Amino acid sequence: xxxxxxxxxxxxxxxxxxxxxxxxxxxxxxxxxxxxxxxxxxxxxxxxxxxxxxxxxxxxxxxxxxxxxxxxxxxxxxxxxxxxxxxxxxxxxxxxxxxxxxxxxxxxxxxxxxxxxxxxxxxxxx
Numbered sequence: 001x002x003x004x005x006x007x008x009x010x011x012x013x014x015x016x017x018x019x020x021x022x023x024x025x026x027x028x029x030x031x032x033x034x035x036x037x038x039x040x041x042x043x044x045x046x047x048x049x050x051x052x053x054x055x056x057x058x059x060x061x062x063x064x065x066x067x068x069x070x071x072x073x074x075x076x077x078x079x080x081x082x083x084x085x086x087x088x089x090x091x092x093x094x095x096x097x098x099x100x101x102x103x104x105x106x107x108x109x110x111x112x113x114x115x116x117x118x119x120x121x122x123x124x125x126x
Contacts, residue, residue, distance in 0.1 A: 009046070011045050012045065013059075013060050013098075015041040015042075015062055018066060020069070022078065023078065024080075037081070037107055037108065037118075038105075038118075039069060039084075039105050040102075040104040041065060043101045043102075044100045068091045069091070081105045085105040085121045086121065088105070093125060102122045103121050105118050
């Protein structure tokens with residue numbers, strides 16, 4: 001994943017093991033109470049030409065991504081982890097510097113026998 005094109009310089013933004021509560025699921029008991037989800041985000045970002053100048057405006061901010069995910073979860077119930085992953089990918093790809101994104105979304109408390117259940121997707125800018 002995340003091949004470089006030509007002389008373009010790519011760096012990665014990582015959000016690892018972000019655990020948040022959200023209303024997610026299709027079963028009756030999942031409509032009643034929030035449950036924990038673990039979210040991982042990996043973005044391949046096109047580095048800007050010239051110096052970074054140690055300025056946050058010159059990079060994609062992981063803080064913005066995390067705050068965007070929190071706002072998304074606060075909007076209300078989501079039926080599927082697939083929908084959650086797609087929405088997070090779309091959020092990341094809003095920034096034109098993001099070339100591709102990999103999202104893993106996992107529900108943590110579904111089965112006592114499993115650490116998690118979920119999905120991983122990869123999306124690229126077209």
